[in-house]
Amino acid sequence: MSMMVAPPGLSNVVVADTKVGDVNGDEGFYQYRQYSAIELATSRSFEEVWHLFVYGRLPDPGELAAFCAVTRALRTIPPELTSLLRTVALAGGERQLLAGLRTILSATALTRHSLPMWDSSPEQRVADALAVAAVTPTILAALHRIRSGEDPVSPRDDLSTAENWLYCLSGNEPEPRAARAIEQYLIATIDHGFNASTFTGRVIASTGADVVSAVCGAIGAFSGPLHGGAPDRALDALDEIAEVGDATTWANEQLAQRSRIMGFGHAVYRTADPRSDMLRDIAIDLGGPLAEFAVQVEKDVVAVLAEAYPDRSLYANVEFYAGVVMDRCGVPRTMFTPTFAVSRVVGWCANILEQAEDRKIIRPSARYVGPPVE
Ligand SMILES: CC(C)(COP(=O)(O)OP(=O)(O)OC[C@H]1O[C@@H](n2cnc3c(N)ncnc32)[C@H](O)[C@@H]1OP(=O)(O)O)[C@@H](O)C(=O)NCCC(=O)NCCS
Structure with missing residues (x-):
């Protein structure tokens, strides 16, 4: 069988079709679905754009209210994970919160009895994707607070994602200007083409694994300083x-x-x-x-x-x-990369859901350059 050799880093190699978003590096432009991402960030709420990623269209007011109600109800960490949360928080260093997030997300998948995407309906996959994205900020804020010697703050369902994120970090309601600035940052960083973490998530999704496994793999890729850690x-x-x-x-x-x-x-x-x-x-x-x-x-x-x-x-x-x-806006320095993860998890989930529709496993090859068999 003839093989094609891809360039280092798979640079400029197209490996999938997507309707999630696109980046035009030459023109300095990127889009979410059919919209300019920057225009969305300057004119829309995080929840509207989240809806766009999940369902492919911006919500009308009724759909937005229903979407907010569903996702806000999914913010709470399952109570049976309280002691694990504390153990994980205290085991890691201040810059290891993404590792803690992976661990707790894996545990939430167990409590939800999440099925592999291969075996679950599209509706169930969407429900899992909403659950993982909704609980991610709560887990990160709780890990941070426990590490800082404080009790976690329970999420509030009367606050937007950005307000609630700042509230769960500090325990105080944020100023509207700070909340909107963080919201714009969150929207602008939801998705960005086939970057390393998105690609990793899609590779895992292509095996038919569950949503959380794919998200945890993406988090691992994201934790490196050449990607999300800067x-x-x-x-x-x-x-x-x-x-x-x-x-x-x-x-x-x-x-x-x-x-x-x-x-x-x-x-x-x-x-x-x-x-x-x-x-x-x-x-x-x-x-x-x-x-x-x-x-x-x-x-x-x-x-x-x-x-x-x-x-x-x-x-x-x-x-x-x-x-x-x-x-x-008062976000502690150790929480910068975790804040990036709060938004990017929405993009990973959209890519993972899209990949799950294509039931073809991603399985490239490597060229063996070691010594021959003796
Ligand atoms: C993002 C990044 C990994 C892209 O890497 P890349 O695609 O290999 O970058 P380029 O091909 O444009 O690099 C061209 C040259 O510029 C250099 N370069 C690129 N970014 C640089 C930087 N931030 N500082 C110093 N040199 C840099 C590279 O080392 C390379 O030089 P070389 O040919 O001598 O090795 C790289 O720019 C980088 O490491 N930036 C700093 C980390 C960072 O900010 N990450 C967040 C990304 S959103």
């Missing part, structure tokens, strides 16, 4: 630059040490990252010295990268301003 590192970098006092010197030093500058560059965009542009506006609107500093640092670092890689277009990516916005 917004806190980007803010750490801003702190370092503030200490050094000069972004250009700092960036040149990083490149001399062959270090990656977190929050810059993108595997797909060859233009500015549209999410970064939106978040810059939000950061400037929220105001404060950190936003002003970040705008200057962005200019300096982009200039250094342009000189070092004249053939590449390297700009700030979503994670650079994500950290600035989240910091301003």
Whole structure:
């Protein structure tokens, strides 16, 4: 049988058809279903866009109310997992909450007696997908609070996803401006093409496994710093630059040490990252010295990268301003990547549901380059 050799990293290889979304890296544009993602983020609620991902269309007011009622009722962690939650929270480090999320989500799948998608109806798969996305923020916030020596806060069903996320983190109702900024961030990060975590989730879904297994695999892929794990590192970098006092010197030093500058560059965009542009506006609107500093640092670092890689277009990516916005809205630094997971789980679920419709297993090949059999 003849084999095709894919390029490293499967770059530019189309491996599936999808109606979930698309990214146009050359034009700096991405879409959710048939809508501009940035337009949705600036004009819609998280729940409207979540509905769009699950059912393929924006809801009318009645559908939205019903969707909110269903998903809000799914926010609570099953009470039989209370002691496991505490054990897991205290076992991990402050930066290991995604590992804790995987563990507790697996346990929730057991309590729900979730079936493999191969054996379940489309309605059951949707119910499982809504359950996993709805409970994810509650689990993450509870793990964080227990680790910080505080009791978890019960989710409230009178709050939106963004408000409830900030409420469960701090125990206080958020300011409307902060809640809307976080909501826009959440919407803008629901989905982004066939990135590593989405692809991983779809590979697992293609085996007919259950929704939570596919989501847990996606979380594992997402936890790496080259994917979802950079917004806190980007803010750490801003702190370092503030200490050094000069972004250009700092960036040149990083490149001399062959270090990656977190929050810059993108595997797909060859233009500015549209999410970064939106978040810059939000950061400037929220105001404060950190936003002003970040705008200057962005200019300096982009200039250094342009000189070092004249053939590449390297700009700030979503994670650079994500950290600035989240910091301003009171999200603790260790919760930046978990906040990204709160939204991305909705995108993973839509991709997983779509993949489950196609009953063909994803099973590529590898070329053996080791020593021959002796
Ligand atoms: C996102 C990322 C993994 C994309 O990687 P990629 O597709 O391999 O990037 P490119 O092909 O555009 O890289 C071209 C060159 O620019 C360099 N480069 C890219 N991003 C860089 C960065 N942030 N800092 C320093 N150098 C960078 C690469 O090392 C590469 O150089 P090389 O050919 O000497 O190895 C990469 O830009 C990166 O590591 N960024 C920092 C981490 C980050 O912010 N992640 C969040 C992504 S949303």
